[in-house]
Amino acid sequence: MLRSILAIRPGMRLPDTHKFRLFGIVLMTVIGLGAGGLAIYQSQRVHRLTIAAGSANGESYVLSLALKVVVERHHPNVRLQVQETGGTAENLGLLEQGSAQLAAAQGDAPTGSSARMIAVLYDDKFQLLVHDGSSIRRFADLKGQRIALPQTGGQYKSFLHVAEHFGLTARDFQFIGRNESQSDQA
Numbered sequence: 707m708l709r710s711i712l713a714i715r716p717g718m719r720l721p722d723t724h725k726f727r728l729f730g731i732v733l734m735t736v737i738g739l740g741a742g743g744l745a746i747y748q749s750q751r752v753h754r755l756t757i758a759a760g761s762a763n764g765e766s767y768v769l770s771l772a773l774k775v776v777v778e779r780h781h782p783n784v785r786l787q788v789q790e791t792g793g794t795a796e797n798l799g800l801l802e803q804g805s806a807q808l809a810a811a812q813g814d815a816p817t818g819s820s821a822r823m824i825a826v827l828y829d830d831k832f833q834l835l836v837h838d839g840s841s842i843r844r845f846a847d848l849k850g851q852r853i854a855l856p857q858t859g860g861q862y863k864s865f866l867h868v869a870e871h872f873g874l875t876a877r878d879f880q881f882i883g884r885n886e887s888q889s890d891q892a
Contacts, residue, residue, distance in 0.1 A: 749783075756787045757808035758797035766810035769827050794860025812860035814867075832864060846872045852880045 759770035767790060774786040789806060791797050797809035802818040811817065812830055836842045842851065845868065855862055857876075866876055 752783050752785055754785045754787065755807040756789050756800075756805065757810065758791045758800040758806040759788050759810050760791055760793050760797065762790045764793075765828065770810055792856075792858045793862075795858065795863070812864060814864065815860050832868060845869070846874070849874055849878045850880075852882050854882050856883050857881050 757770050757773070760766040767788065770786075770788045774788055777784055777786055786808075789800070791800065794811045794815045797806065797811055798815060798817055798821060800806040801809040802820050804820075808824075809821070810827065811821070813826070814830075834845065834848075842848060848869075853865070855865055862881075869875065869878070
């Protein structure tokens with residue numbers, strides 16, 4: 707009966723089934739050990755990520771340091787390196803280049819194709835401060851004035867966006883400080 711189903715010619719040998727079983731068992735064992743080894747490797751692997759965080763005295767940098775502490779405490783296989791940068795524009799550039807896996811950025815900053823929002827760290831409000839005795843009462847009164855703001859990063863771009871609303875350009879101001887700490891001292 708078996709010969710008619712398999713259509714075996716007279717004189718042909720049937721395959722040795724125990725050899726196929728042994729081969730199958732060895733193959734499944736190798737696959738199982740490989741998958742198990744890969745799972746153990748993945749569970750023990752340390753993932754290193756860089757976060758482009760802005761100026762060392764800025765809010766984004768301080769929050770990034772706090773994020774590093776919390777993430778590393780709760781996820782021992784993750785290591786965050788907080789990288790000081792010139793601000794949002796540089797952060798997003800590093801993200802696009804692949805030099806950073808995370809980037810702190812202002813919410814209104816234009817991003818490239820690599821950026822995906824994962825969290826809002828804080829609401830970013832635009833604040834404009836003048837000396838108490840200043841004659842400046844409106845934004846337009848800033849024309850020709852010294853502005854303590856470095857000409858880099860997202861804060862500068864946000865300032866210019868507001869200035870454009872009032873018909874002003876970067877040439878209408880005298881910006882002081884090449885970085886945030888110099889601007890803070892002005």
